[in-house]
Amino acid sequence: MTETGTARFGPLWVDGVRVAETELTSLAAVIHRGLRGLPSGSVVQLPAEPPVGLVARTVVGELDLVHVLGEDTLAYAGMDAAALIDADGVVHRRAPGLRPRRLPGTARLAATSGSTGHPEAVAHGREAITFQASALQERLRFEAGEVMLLPLQTAHAYGASVVELWSRYGVGLMLEHTSPLRTFIPRLVEHKPSSVDLVPSMLAMLLSAARRDDAVAAGIDRLRLLNVGGDVLPPSLVEAARAVCDQRLLDGYGLTEAGPNVAVNCPEFYREGTVGRPLPGVRVRIDDGQIMVSSPSVLLGYVRDGNVVPQTDADGWLATGDLGSVDDQGYLKVVGRRKEVIIVHGRTFAPIAVEDALRAVPGVDDAGVVAVREEHATRDRVHAFVRAESNGTDADELRRRCVEALPSGLGPVRLRFVDELPLLPSGKLDRNALREVVRACT
Template identity: 45%
Template sequence: MTCTHRFLDKGLRVTKAFIAPLWINGVRVPRIDILRLARDIRGSLKGLHQDTVVVMPKNPLVSVIARKVALECGLPYALDYGSIQRSPDVRHVYLDEHGNVGLSRGWSYPLQDDCARLVSTSGSTGNPETVVHSSHAIAFQARVLAERLGVGAESNMLLPIPVSHAYGASVVELWLNHNVPLIIECGDVIAGTLRSLLERRISTIDVVPSMLQILVKLSRRNTDLRAALSRLDLLNVGGDVLPLGLANEVERECGQKVFDGYGLSEAGPNVAISGPGVYKKGTVGLPLRGVEVRVDARDEVYVRSPSLLSGYLRGTNVVKQVNKDGWLRTGDLGSIDSEGYLSIRGRSKSAIIVNGKTIAPFEVEEAARASGVCEDVAVICTRGQSQLSDRIHVFFIPGRVHTPQRQVEILKDVVRTFGAGPVVLHRILSFPRLPSGKIDKKALKESVS
């Protein structure tokens, strides 16, 4: 989307500005409505103090337009309410669902010279943080992401991921600055995604593993959906570790490679992504151009990139998180093969140490899924007074194979193969999930603490 001061000032009289097609919840947004909204938001933001953070509303149309306008007005913006509520002393205003500015709150505080965007981390393994990015970091991410995915004006990208999250924001930038047509689904996401896949020619979709699992399950009973999935140019997945069994199932059922990727909010967010000509099953692809990745002796992943965060916003301070050489410690476990492809095994802080043995929960979960006795599974550990009193908890949604008693026996055997000690099984109907679609392991741990 070419969105300049000139077209915002002159509004509808400018006809040369190109705006890529945009659909929200199945409805095409007229170009004239986008122009009017941009003009009105600019009028609302006019006169605000330059240190004011503009907090985006939940309305996806207002949010995607307002973030562009805010930057043009020299104002930083927050993608969600939580990212600014953790620092209430920072001067901020809320945009309502129509793009109007509410009352200014907080105190005037200069975050830093190039504070462009605030976004919350998921908080899947700890307390959420507020990440600060520069305008340079945002532009870099959009450029290298478009390059890796090979998308452009001829693409139709389907985004059933919240635009207030880091990856969703990076895809929105492709529409804003790289003329990529975008279909946003944010209501009944599953129903909307099915409608979009069945009603229009989608070239690219971005999903989390849990949604991919649902789509594949539905495609077994719906030949039209299976055909739509098989026609995709790119089936991208991220947000959590992709089970190899699920990737194999997609390939078997739909004839599609699953292009896995890896990132984190702190990195802008994308670090490594699979794409056309950059694919190896079981990996998250190669690092994006200009992004460096290394793994230390403990298998922890470090990233150095032009799109790394400026720091965490804590109170009214932006606290740097990179070391003196510019490397960010991700907290993720991984490995790099001889060709440079990166593989991720999960969070280092989630590693389970039982009887002196370190176990990655994802590896246990993958083995449990492969056993065929559960539809989905999550593994956590509760700490005791000593390693001998640590307990592994396996939460699982039972499958239709074997009796309940036999399912328990098989799952216990799976855990024992990793050399772990006592295991507690929890049969459940569904998992608590974060807005990103990830299983909320923090909530699971609290349920047994």
């Protein structure tokens, strides 16, 4: 473990190569010198490349500055950086321009995924980041010597929350940066980490590999924590995991605006089909089907044209835009996005439920569903995109199976077979891209 300032960096591997402790301390010192003297609240753009980007966010916090995650976040915020740190750790001061460069009271700017529209720049305070790390550590209980495998982008909220455990609690971090989709499965098998964090699309890849290779299945079973987040976990993946390994899928729920984590399953508090209980200190209620969150880690607001625009109500509750329910034991279940609900003749269908019905069809590898209001139409038309398994299944037969699997009452569905489904950088299904495909074909 490396300690510098308030940080307690754990062991770090980037693309399988161990980063020396001396390199981490040297980078921290170089970045600290370069940023010294900047006014409190100055915005600092970090590089995406590790280890510099990982070390820099801690140093920026120690100096009461604002670190920016994601290259486009400043554009969404309508701001400029007062300084930029390059991939070598060199700090470049920026000359003042027309746009604001300071955001007092803020510690981090991060962009939403844009899964439901235009991305927003989200501002969080220092206390929010500290609370998130503490609550997550209390729930997951990492110990000295454990190593987390992370094949997710650290510029997104989910990956960033894992990095905080590395920088604050000395937990080892094995980061797959260059080609995570290609390398995370071999790394899991060969290096035997304690945990892995995945989005559902990556989990599907892992389970597919486990069906073909016993060594991958054994690697999964060795994990203490198999964490899944970033999107709704399809029940079909839970069934697929049960068929190839003895590992529980520790589904969780969060969103950038909430800091990000709201609820997380863990070995001690686990209920299949839910995203777990809210983290300690987080409150959840359901308002007309919508998940509402109150937490010390909710956003200060969206940053637009350099101004923080609050997004919580007068009592501090955040409307998430997600649909869900809470059972009598306090476990939260997430159905999907409120904006994504498909309404046909007064009946509502969650896209994830339709997609899961298609994934259950033999010969189907994955599916994505959107509803689009076509020109001159009186209601939305449902479009299903299906990626077939490469096992030579007859296309007409597969189409027949898919049509039969669709829920009754959904109405006519336009079915398309595709080679790949579009994904956002966060790993979520890019439904906006699917809608653009539909509009381009009408």
